[in-house]
Amino acid sequence: MSRIRAAFWDPAGARYGIPTYPWRMAPGHLMTLRQLATEGLRPGGQGVQAQILWRSRRHGAPGVRAAYLYDVRFALPKRTATPAQLAALAKANAARRTCPDCNRDAGYVLPRHLGTCLDCAEASPDLRQVA
Numbered sequence: 001m002s003r004i005r006a007a008f009w010d011p012a013g014a015r016y017g018i019p020t021y022p023w024r025m026a027p028g029h030l031m032t033l034r035q036l037a038t039e040g041l042r043p044g045g046q047g048v049q050a051q052i053l054w055r056s057r058r059h060g061a062p063g064v065r066a067a068y069l070y071d072v073r074f075a076l077p078k079r080t081a082t083p084a085q086l087a088a089l090a091k092a093n094a095a096r097r098t099c100p101d102c103n104r105d106a107g108y109v110l111p112r113h114l115g116t117c118l119d120c121a122e123a124s125p126d127l128r129q130v131a
Contacts, residue, residue, distance in 0.1 A: 020052075021069075025052075031075075033068070044075050045076075046075075
C-alpha cells in the first residue's frame with residue numbers, strides 16, 4: 001500500500017472520526033449516493049457511514065477530496081413520483097419551453113439570457129442594436 005493510501009486507511013475511524021478508506025478500497029456494502037441511485041436506492045434516513053479520501057489536483061488546486069458512503073444494507077428503494085407530481089413537472093417544463101412573445105412551444109428550454117425563443121430573439125430590434 002502506498003504512503004498516500006496508508007494515510008487515508010482508517011477503517012476504525014480513530015483518526016478522521018468516521019471510517020475512512022483510500023480510493024477504490026472501501027468494502028463492497030458501502031456506496032456513494034450516485035452508486036445507490038444507479039441501483040434504484042436511496043439512503044433511507046441513515047447518516048454517512050464512512051468516507052473515501054483521495055488527493056486531487058482538480059482545477060490546479062492541490063487538496064484532499066472526499067466522497068461519503070452509505071450502507072446498502074440499510075438503503076431503501078427510491079420513491080416514485082405521484083401522478084400529480086408528474087403532471088406538475090410536465091406543466092413546469094412546458095412553461096420553460098413556451099415563448100412569451102409568440103406563445104408557441106419552441107421544443108427546447110428557452111435561453112434565460114434571451115427570455116424568448118431563438119426566432120423571436122433574432123427578429124428583435126434590441127438584439128440588432130447590441131450586435
